[in-house]
Amino acid sequence: NAGVIQTPRHKVTGKGQEATLWCEPISGHSAVFWYRQTIVQGLEFLTYFRNQAPIDDSGMPKERFSAQMPNQSHSTLKIQSTQPQDSAVYLCASSSPGQGNERLFFGHGTKLSVL
Amino acid sequence: QQQVRQSSQSLTVWEGETAILNCSYENSAFDYFPWYQQFPGEGPALLIAIRSVSDKKEDGRFTIFFNKREKNLSLHIKDSQPGDSATYFCAASASSGSWQLIFGSGTQLTVMP
Structure with missing residues (x-):
């Protein structure tokens, strides 16, 4: 079991460019969560999916951020027109059926740096 | 306004001592409280959790004490080891609502040998 896989580990973009972050949940897990981590x-x-369906995106900035889960083996977080304040570690987590949010397995994260 | 608050940004203890990390919350609907441990360069990992129907949960050297009336809880790490040095996040959620976990800002624990 490789755990939750996030790629890339580091991404550097210029202001105004688009960034796509990838997450592969643990096989068999039915829920995928996205979190953003900063010092401040x-x-x-940000958002979560259950059985690939978006359930709660209340934490997503309404502009420029979008998340999808086209199949059970991966989810993407896309940030359009990146801004320096988007710089953060973006964490993906998954949980097994029946566990809900009781035990989230997090990936190592993608560190996004917007110059 | 922080819904989940960890009062100490950092804590240093000596090896063998008991580390006590505190957490408080605002929302009375919260009924599930996990603690996550995070090492540098890694994602958080579930350490131990408690539901509001209990006032204590123990797992090895780790114990959660929960006070529903006061809306606070604490994580006690007995016989602290240098390998326990990490950032600890208190979190909360309401079982009646979204699976969204609300995290506190974290306490960085350093255990000195």
Whole structure:
């Protein structure tokens, strides 16, 4: 079991460019969560999917951020027109059926740096 | 306004001592409280959790004490080891709502040998 896989580990973009972050949940897990981590704001919830369906995106900035889960083996977080304040570690987590949010398995994260 | 608050940004203890990390929350609907441990360069990992129907949860050297009336809880790490040095996050959620976990800002624990 390789755990939750996030790629790339580091991404550097210029201001105004697009960034796509990838997450492969643990096989068999039915829920996928996205969080953003910064020193100032800590761990912020962005969105989550259950059985590939978007359930709660209340933490997603309404402009420029979007998340998808086209199949059970991966999810993407896309940030359009990146800004320096988007610089953060983006964490993906998954949980097994029946566990809900009781045990989240996090990936190592993607560190996004917007210059 | 922080819904989950960890009062100490950092804590240093000596090896063998008991480390006590505190957490408080605002929302009375919260009924599930996990603690996550995070090492540098890694994602957080679940350490131990408690539900609001209990006032204590123990797992090895780790114990959560929960006070529903006061809306606070604490994580006690007995016989602290240098390998326990990490950042600890208190989190909360309401079982009646979204699976969203609200995290505190974290306490960085350093255990000195």
